Amino acid sequence: MKTINIKLTDEQHCLLTRISEGDSRKVLDLIYLGLADGLGGFYCERPLTIKKITSDYTDEEKKQITKNKKLEKQKGWDDLDWAEKKEKGFEHVSDYMSNYGKEGDFMVDFCKSLESNVMKSPHLEEVQA
Numbered sequence: 001m002k003t004i005n006i007k008l009t010d011e012q013h014c015l016l017t018r019i020s021e022g023d024s025r026k027v028l029d030l031i032y033l034g035l036a037d038g039l040g041g042f043y044c045e046r047p048l049t050i051k052k053i054t055s056d057y058t059d060e061e062k063k064q065i066t067k068n069k070k071l072e073k074q075k076g077w078d079d080l081d082w083a084e085k086k087e088k089g090f091e092h093v094s095d096y097m098s099n100y101g102k103e104g105d106f107m108v109d110f111c112k113s114l115e116s117n118v119m120k121s122p123h124l125e126e127v128q129a
Contacts, residue, residue, distance in 0.1 A: 029118045036114035043107050049098040056106075061093045068093065 008016065020030040057065070071077065071090050080088075099107040 032114050032117045036111040039114075040107060040111040043099050047098065047100050048107070049096050050106075052095055052097055056097060057093070064091050064093050 016030070017027055020027045023030065025033075068090055071085070071088055074088075077085075094103065097103065097106045099105045
């Protein structure tokens with residue numbers, strides 16, 4: 001688990017605290033929700049593409065990457081056109097993920113994961129129990 005620290009003026013901190021109290025929330029919960037909603041809104045019409053790290057690849061993508069590497073080692077592979085490569089089972093696996101396009105929007109899941117931090121708060125678990 002990582003921590004992010006932000007600097008606020010005394011006035012900003014006071015108002016943020018009062019807002020969270022007015023909404024019957026902990027300050028941290030309000031920040032999680034604000035971050036999730038803010039990122040979701042900020043990037044809803046602003047395209048963003050980022051390079052994947054190992055944990056971003058699905059199990060299916062990892063299997064396909066392994067298959068692609070085996071296919072690429074075959075003799076004469078570079079002489080095949082795209083259709084012939086696909087026929088042999090090659091499928092492109094992108095090294096990038098984005099918040100638009102056919103591969104899905106990673107930002108939606110990220111924002112939901114931020115919101116889930118609020119839902120996992122100990123004070124809510126006590127109420128639900």
